[in-house]
Amino acid sequence: MSGIYIHIPFCKQACHYCDFHFSTSMEKKEAMLGALEKELMLRKGEFANEEVETIYFGGGTPSVLTSMEIKQLIDAVYANYTVSEDPEITLEANPDDLTNITLSTVEGLGTNVFEVYLQAGINRLSIGIQSFFEEDLKLMNRAHNAQEAQSSIREASKYFNNISIDLIYGMPDMSDARWRENIQKALSFGVPHISSYALTVEPKTALARFIEKGVVAPLDDEVAQAHFNILLKEMEAAGFESYEISNFGKPGYFSKNNTAYWQQKKYIGIGPSAHSYDGVRRGWNINNNPKYIKSIGKNELPMEVEVLSNTDKYNEYVMTGLRTIWGVSLEKINAENGPKFKEYALQQAQKHIEEHLLYIDNDTLLATKKGRFLADGIAADLFMVNLS
Incomplete structure (x- = not known):
């Protein structure tokens, strides 16, 4: 399995917590679309023997593109790559783009935006709700309001079965009761997938x-952990499986795109700041729109590449594996990295096993419910730094 990620580096406005690469100016949108198409063509040789099973539009805000622009990029994938018969094609969308659509944007392909997305090839929507409360949305500087959050899901559900929504917890002044209400509101729409993330403070964000200035209260790790525990309980009761720390799916609705990342499948990242992985190397494009466009225009890939060492591969496997229900296979470490790495992993894991944060089942290291929220820190304790 392999996938293609396409980064759309445009947003209407900057969310206060976001440090992803984007621009609020659409001035270079046409040139960017041309560059994205060309990068797809320039890199087709990387997947000459691969079948693409997932196409993912991330950002930024992909839903700022018109339907024809999205279709143009999907057509470019089909023109240059071998695509499976039933690929998962996901579009990240903001609620305001799904509720404030005009017929002029639809461009004759359908009577509303959802029909147009379906005709363009999109079969999965990821809607950036974040919260159903007005005060939370204002704090985050989201472009949509609470009413649009609800109406976007309600309307999308008439056309799409495969819908994911995003929620954020651990926000200043968010009580346990309000967080529960957010979760229950999300569940009331019957969507089969929910992604939920703890609010984090990234450097250089608003x-x-x-x-720092005291305008907003500092984040509290204990509140975030309490919210995470509530999330696990509520989602499990609703029949969702926590297949990764931040991702909850009904059976048959796990994100194929995200699962491929965590299981270290190959993928190509198209667009400024996009990352790629081929099993041996990782690459990342420059995070500057004008420089990206200029480089692609000269048939040059604006990408830095790192060849992964045996230690790098081990560390990445531990980091991703502990976050998932599949865990970290000690047998796989032994086979792919060597017995010293397996011995080291077991040695470093022992204290976490004693603290009931990890356990071993069928020769696989897994995080307990208590350990799930702490998985990234536990993984760091298992990282290897002195073997090649």
Whole structure:
């Protein structure tokens, strides 16, 4: 299995917590679309023997593109790659783009935006709700309001079965009761997938400045952990499986795109700041729109590449594996990295096993419910730094 990720580096406005690469100016949108198409063509040789099973539009805000522009990029994938018969094609969308659509944007392909997306090839929507409360949305500087959050899901559900929504927890002044209400509101729409993330303070974001100046209260790790525990309980009761720390799916609705990342499948990242992985190397494109466009225009890939060492591969496997229900296979470490790495992993894991944060089942290291929220820190304890 392999996938293609396409980064759309445009947003209407900057969310206060976001440090992803984007621009609020659409001035270079046409040139960017041309560059994205060309990068797809320039890199087709990387997947000459691969079948593409997932196409994912991320950002930024992919739903700022018109339907024809999205179709144009999907057509470019089909023109240059071998695509499976039933690929998962996901579009990240903001609620305001799904509720404030005009017929002029639809461009004759359908009577509403959802029909147009379906005709363009999109079969999975990931809607950036984040919260159903107005005060949370204002704090985050989201472009949509609470009413649009609800109406976007309600309307999308008439056309799409495969819908995911995003929620954020651990926000300043968010009580346990309000977080439960957010979860229950999300569940009331019957969507089969929910992604939920703890609010984090990234350097150089507006949120970081607000906290530094005392405008917003500092984030509390204990609150975030309490919210995570509530999330696990509520989602499990609703029949969802926590197949990765931040991702909950009904049976048959796990994200194929995200699962491929965690299981270290191959993928190509198209667009500024996009990352790629081929099993041996990792690459990342420059995170500058004008420089990206200029480089692609000269048939040059604006990408830095790192060849992964045996230690790098081990560390990445541990980091991703502990976050998932599939865990970290000690047999796989032994086979792919060597017995010293397996011995080291077991040695480093022992204290976490004694603290009931990890356990071993069928020669696989797994995080307990208590350990799930701490998985990234536990993984760091298992990282290898002195073997090649």
